[in-house]
Amino acid sequence: MKLYYFSEMPHHEYPDAEGDKYPSLRLAFPNRFFDREKAAANYQRYLTEYELADEVGFDGLMINEHHSTPSCVNVGANMTAAVLARTTKRAKLLILGNILPIEDNPVRMAEQIAMADLISGGRVLSGFVRGVGVETWWANTNPIHNRERFEECHDLILKCWTDPGPFRWEGKHYHFRHVNPWCLPLQKPHPPIWVPGTASPETAVWAGRLGYTYVPFLVPFAVARELFDFYRRGAAEAGREVTPDKLGFLICAVTADTKAKALEAGRHFVWRMGPTLRAPVDWFQPVGMRSKAARQFALKARPRTLSQMSYEELVAEHFIVAGTPEEVAETFALVHKEIGVGHLLLEAQESKMDHPTTMRSIELMGAKVIPAIAKL
Amino acid sequence: MRFREETIRVGDVDVHTWVGGQGTPLLVLHGAGGNRGATRWMEQVAERCTVWAPTHPGFGRSGDAEWMDGIDDLARFHLWFIEAAKLGRPHVLGHSIGGWTAAEMAAMSPGALARLILVAPAGLKPESGEILDIFFHSPAELRALTVHDPATVPEWEALFGKAPTPAELEIAERNREMTARLTWKPYMHNPRLARFLPRVSNPALVVWGREDRIVPVECGELYRRALPNATLSVLEKCGHLPPVEQPDAFARLVLEFLGATK
Numbered sequence: 001m002k003l004y005y006f007s008e009m010p011h012h013e014y015p016d017a018e019g020d021k022y023p024s025l026r027l028a029f030p031n032r033f034f035d036r037e038k039a040a041a042n043y044q045r046y047l048t049e050y051e052l053a054d055e056v057g058f059d060g061l062m063i064n065e066h067h068s069t070p071s072c073v074n075v076g077a078n079m080t081a082a083v084l085a086r087t088t089k090r091a092k093l094l095i096l097g098n099i100l101p102i103e104d105n106p107v108r109m110a111e112q113i114a115m116a117d118l119i120s121g122g123r124v125l126s127g128f129v130r131g132v133g134v135e136t137w138w139a140n141t142n143p144i145h146n147r148e149r150f151e152e153c154h155d156l157i158l159k160c161w162t163d164p165g166p167f168r169w170e171g172k173h174y175h176f177r178h179v180n181p182w183c184l185p186l187q188k189p190h191p192p193i194w195v196p197g198t199a200s201p202e203t204a205v206w207a208g209r210l211g212y213t214y215v216p217f218l219v220p221f222a223v224a225r226e227l228f229d230f231y232r233r234g235a236a237e238a239g240r241e242v243t244p245d246k247l248g249f250l251i252c253a254v255t256a257d258t259k260a261k262a263l264e265a266g267r268h269f270v271w272r273m274g275p276t277l278r279a280p281v282d283w284f285q286p287v288g289m290r291s292k293a294a295r296q297f298a299l300k301a302r303p304r305t306l307s308q309m310s311y312e313e314l315v316a317e318h319f320i321v322a323g324t325p326e327e328v329a330e331t332f333a334l335v336h337k338e339i340g341v342g343h344l345l346l347e348a349q350e351s352k353m354d355h356p357t358t359m360r361s362i363e364l365m366g367a368k369v370i371p372a373i374a375k376l
Numbered sequence: 377m378r379f380r381e382e383t384i385r386v387g388d389v390d391v392h393t394w395v396g397g398q399g400t401p402l403l404v405l406h407g408a409g410g411n412r413g414a415t416r417w418m419e420q421v422a423e424r425c426t427v428w429a430p431t432h433p434g435f436g437r438s439g440d441a442e443w444m445d446g447i448d449d450l451a452r453f454h455l456w457f458i459e460a461a462k463l464g465r466p467h468v469l470g471h472s473i474g475g476w477t478a479a480e481m482a483a484m485s486p487g488a489l490a491r492l493i494l495v496a497p498a499g500l501k502p503e504s505g506e507i508l509d510i511f512f513h514s515p516a517e518l519r520a521l522t523v524h525d526p527a528t529v530p531e532w533e534a535l536f537g538k539a540p541t542p543a544e545l546e547i548a549e550r551n552r553e554m555t556a557r558l559t560w561k562p563y564m565h566n567p568r569l570a571r572f573l574p575r576v577s578n579p580a581l582v583v584w585g586r587e588d589r590i591v592p593v594e595c596g597e598l599y600r601r602a603l604p605n606a607t608l609s610v611l612e613k614c615g616h617l618p619p620v621e622q623p624d625a626f627a628r629l630v631l632e633f634l635g636a637t638k
Contacts, residue, residue: 137512142560144553280514287511288553 001336001376003369004094005053005362006062006250007349009046009074012271013038019070024279026069026134039073042351047080049349049358051087056366060092060125062345065099067138071276078112085120093120094345096194096215097127100153101146102139107179109153110160114185122186125213127194128154130203133286134279143289147202149173161190194248199298201230202291208234208242215248215345218273218319221338223301224249228339248343249335253321255328255364256357265357266315266322268350273306273314325368332369336376344373377422379414384430386453386460392437393461394429397422400490400634401463404429405454407472408510408555409522410547411436416531417619420627425634428466430457432474434554436547447473447499447558447566451480455488467634469493471619472591473559476566479599482580483572492580492606493630494599496591496616498564505592507564511556515548524587524615531620564591573602580606581633585614585621 014033022028050061063080066072074080077095084093093116103109117124130150136143152171156179159167165180185191195207196215207214208231216224228247235242252269256262277284290298306319314320321331332344346365349358379396394413402425406412411431418427432450433441444450454477458466467490470478475497482489498507510518519536526532540548580603584596593610600608609629611618618626 140561140563142556144557144560280512282511282514287549287556 001244001332001341001373002059002343003332003365003373004060004062004092004343004345005050005058005365006064006345006347007046007049008064008066008072008272008347009042009080010272010276010349010351011035011039011042011070011073012351013042014070016275019275024283025071025276026279027137027283029070033070034073042073045355046349047083047087049355049362050084052359052362053348053366054084054088054091056362057370058091058362058366059370060094060343061088062094062096064096066132067135069134069276071272078109078116081113081116081124082119085116085123088120091123092125093123094125094194095127096125096196096345097129099131099135100128100157101130101149102135102141103149103153106153106156106174107160107176107181110157111181111183113157113191114161114181114183117185117187117191118183122191124185124187124191125194126191127196128157129196130200130289133282133284133289136286136289137283143286145173146289147291151206158190161185196250197227199301200290200294201227201297202294204228204230205234205237207231208236208240209238211235211238211240211246213246213248213343215250215343217250218252218306219301220317221335224339226301244340244342247339247341248345249339249341250345250347251319251321251335253328253332253346253348254353254357254361255323255325255369256361257324257364259323259327261357262322262324262328262361263315265353265361266320267311268353269320269347270311270314271352272347272350273309273319275307277305277307325364325372328365329369329372332373333376336373377414377419379418379422379427384457384461386457389433389439389441389453391433391439391457392431395427397424397426399425401426401428401466402634403454403458403463403466403468405468405470405474405477406432406435407474408551408559409472410551412535412620415535415620415623417623417627417630420624421630424631425467428461428463430454430461432477432554434557435551442557444554444558447476448480448484450558451477451484455481455485458488465490467491467493469495469630470497471495472616473498473555473564475499476564476569479569479573479576480566482576482578483569486576486578489578491634492576492578492603493583493633494580495583495618495626496585496588497582497595497599498559498591499566499569500595500598500602501562501565501567502592502594503598505594507592507595508590509563510590511552511560515552521589522616523621524585524613528613529617529621530623535620570598570602573599574604576603577605579633581629582606582608583618583626583629584608584610585616585618586610586612587614588616590616
């Protein structure tokens with residue numbers, strides 16, 4: 001099982017009591033609480049942590065993107081990928097991912113991912129996501145069109161990478177008369193494609209049909225299994241075999257020299273599970289963004305939201321893993337046994353988790369956890 | 377006055393329609409909240425007019441029209457409806473996005489319509505305020521913002537008093553989705569509409585609630601100024617739903633304007 005290091009690049013640099021005054025930390029929390037000096041220092045810090053993860057042997061570095069929220073100030077996944085393409089040497093750069101439905105120019109996106117792939121020597125894993133509703137508000141893209149735009153944007157990016165230009169694209173949502181990108185990925189025919197999921201059966205089926213690597217985020221094992229079943233249904237339709245290499249899973253994890261220290265550090269993830277997800281329902285799921293089937297699945301999948309769970313419950317149900325390297329390796333082995341994934345993505349940073357603690361966790365993962373799970 | 381329900385085929389869409397009354401035809405176009413059917417004001421107006429109240433495609437029990445992309449598409453559709461239902465040259469009354477639709481219809485084909493009644497229509501960008509982002513609020517919050525004072529709404533209990541059934545919730549979600557499809561961007565207005573309205577010389581009555589928190593009352597003045605033959609009537613202590621909040625006063629205004637008082 002391969003291990004990936006992921007930092008959401010949070011900006012938890014304001015008094016929590018201020019954040020509590022607003023209906024959500026997303027969209028509504030005024031950006032006068034954005035601390036420019038601290039952000040400048042944090043970007044350096046977060047990139048250093050990524051670079052250490054590369055050095056100690058993580059298989060990949062996962063990079064994501066959000067907008068208008070202190071939970072993630074990585075506002076350009078491809079920018080971060082380009083930086084890490086130069087400052088890291090061997091780990092894959094898992095962009096998970098570019099938010100397709102809110103993109104107005106898929107050709108530019110195809111070029112940017114290709115450029116990151118070229119600079120990194122062909123290390124990009126190109127994830128495509130539909131985005132949470134907050135990004136739809138941020139971009140003011142009609143949520144009714146979210147899935148249509150996701151699929152059409154994907155189709156055009158793939159065509160940019162695989163069909164010789166120049167060509168014309170007259171679609172439903174995208175229109176380009178002269179497409180001829182002079183920047184193509186190093187990997188042929190294109191970087192592997194990854195897709196995350198939390199609730200939409202349609203996405204799992206779609207990813208299965210196309211043979212992409214599919215990664216549920218922070219769901220119970222039972223829900224992951226159900227989503228993998230949808231994935232397998234899509235794969236079967238297309239006559240594809242599903243190997244563990246096509247399945248991944250994301251959890252929060254930290255390790256330390258003692259269990260007590262790890263549990264203390266792991267508590268910082270509660271902010272990510274609770275306050276950063278607090279919002280009126282329409283902010284995360286604007287009208288029309290989710291199909292009826294997905295809405296029903298989401299209700300079934302999450303009878304209780306992450307924010308309703310205590311730290312102890314989150315640890316007990318493996319949404320957060322915190323322990324000595326041996327304990328963490330054991331839990332990762334359990335994840336592998338339970339859901340049979342080939343990739344485990346670790347959200348392994350929260351800005352109130354200090355730099356030395358983060359660096360030590362990365363070191364210990366490299367020295368003790370990665371070797372222990374390599375044979376799984 | 378008894379209303380009947382009809383299904384009228386327009387293009388490839390079955391349009392669920394409430395029909396009732398006697399006299400000159402009056403086409404009534406509902407707002408984002410959906411077709412409430414024969415409510416109190418409509419019963420009164422139906423004494424003197426034949427009311428035709430279609431449910432927009434994508435709303436309520438009408439068929440889908442996922443090809444639609446804006447209120448101008450809905451306006452074209454309702455011009456087809458007038459032909460399909462053989463209404464001749466009807467008066468048109470539209471509320472909120474229905475009012476915006478009526479204004480677009482008049483801009484497209486002024487000769488197809490007699491008199492226009494625009495009730496708190498969206499469609500024009502306010503100069504100082506903003507049109508409320510209705511999708512950013514929960515249905516419960518939105519209801520509180522929509523009317524000025526529920527205590528003064530005579531039909532409150534009948535219209536909003538009981539918890540919606542699952543089927544009604546399904547329809548409410550469908551209405552919201554179609555509204556989003558039609559109005560998302562530019563939000564609730566057409567930047568070119570103000571250019572079209574000066575060519576609409578039909579007699580027009582613009583009705584607004586002084587306390588409208590959805591579409592600000594300043595837009596009433598914008599409509600009055602842009603339409604060459606319009607008057608503006610502002611109801612005091614009234615929010616975004618004049619036909620529901622002050623049904624008797626509203627019906628009186630409509631009948632007077634249509635020259636149909638007893």
